[in-house]
Amino acid sequence: MTLSETAYAKINLALHVRRRREDGYHELETLFAFVDDGDRLSAAPAEADSLNTHGEFAARIDDPFNNIVGQALSALPHGKGWSVTLEKHLPVAAGLGGGSADAGAVFRMVEAAYGLPDDWHACAATLGADVPACVLSRPCVGTGTGTDLAEVAENDLAGCPVLLVNPRQPVPTGPVFKAWDQIDRGPMPTGTLREIALQGRNDLEAPAVAICPVIADVLAALRETGPFLARMSGSGATCFALYDSEAGLEAAADKIAEVQPDWWQMSGKLR
Template sequence: MISETAYAKINLALHVRRRREDGYHELETLFAFVDAGDELTAVPAEADRLSTRGEFAAKIDDPFGNIVAKALTALPHGRGWAVDLEKRLPVAAGLGGGSADAGAVFRMVERAHGLPEDWHARAARLGADVPACVLSRPCIGTGTGTELAEVAENDLQHCPVLLVNPRLPLPTGPVFAAWDGQDRGAMPQGTLREIALSGRNDLEAPAIAICPAIADVLAALRDTGPFLARMSGSGATCFALYESQEALSRAAATLAADHADWWQLSGKLR
């Protein structure tokens, strides 16, 4: 049996530069990953099978059209795998949940059989976040997010992070469509912390316009004293970074008491 965590993806910064003629957006983003997420296991089988369980399993409408099944189809891995997916991350939440699941499949296949040389192209065909999720370590994404570069220095490794979602799904398409088209400038350079602190998320305003609860989550997080709180991706999940585990624990307890209906996940950056 092979087991793998599909690490939650967050965008520490997300700068949208322009709309492209092909309908996509040119962007610059700083990917980071939390040391927790969905859990996958696989065992050899006569044919590929996918079973889902967990809090958010019901949100996956078609398990056989799921990106996990597509990732299996995209890679040679023997006769077949029976994959069990424990869906712990909310769906359509800015955490790359499906992309993270696909990235976990790529790493499982890598351990069992090795990856083909064109794995990056195969991953990109599944989704813009999938190549970064295969790596699941801090990196800078450009183009549509599939062109990846290393970060000069990961000075946020093991940083305590709190993820909070108001349990409201927010599809990516409408948020990008609501972006005002204004180029607010390139993502800064520097260490992971420097880029994160000096960066921004250009999708925050259009996401809040569609889902006002995001503003409530951000306000609640900022009241807990993090050194950075921001929306991830196209929302509606927001993250907060803390200087200590004690500060994170206090914040998590406060939000759990004040907003028991919100989903939250505590962890550390990889």
């Protein structure tokens, strides 16, 4: 039996950094959302675990089996072994939770075949702050380091057309958080997804732009296409734009491809 899952691209519709904790991590309030496209994984029973990677960004994975997919496999019961294939379509160090999304897909494949252990959430959190949300891959509010999750009562952005754009410049998360000015600009708003997204912000946008200035160019290019919201995701460098119509999305994607043909982009809908 072969299992398959999409590792849905994660975006942060809002990301409020409240304070730097004594343990070195940061207290966050974030609204996770997921696009209906991303990396793709498949798994088949095998004598031992193995991981084969291909796709546009596979070369960015230096040690395939020591990455987060291998760690997720090692952490979960899945029989004697799995032969896993990863099609890496999402850029690395891009604010899309690509590795976390891959791990989340592994969790869902294990769930389908064997069920998840009761402590799956704690297990996922040890792999990365975004992993528990990526296991669910549906809209939720993350607090603490992002691992404490609460579902959103009303998902009024389901099916919303979304465009992701990355300038093909990786931005490591650590330096961006370190560059945050430690000013608490207030809590994330409450309400529906759309209300939180429109009234919220990304506190990592300014420090990320300082490290990778082309992010500002990506945001400017997206805003010129007429979305109702354009914002950076996570710690960058990927930015997203939300549109009221498929036609608006398609026109925007064509325009970005024309003026910046070297930028990576992905079109889809919010889950």
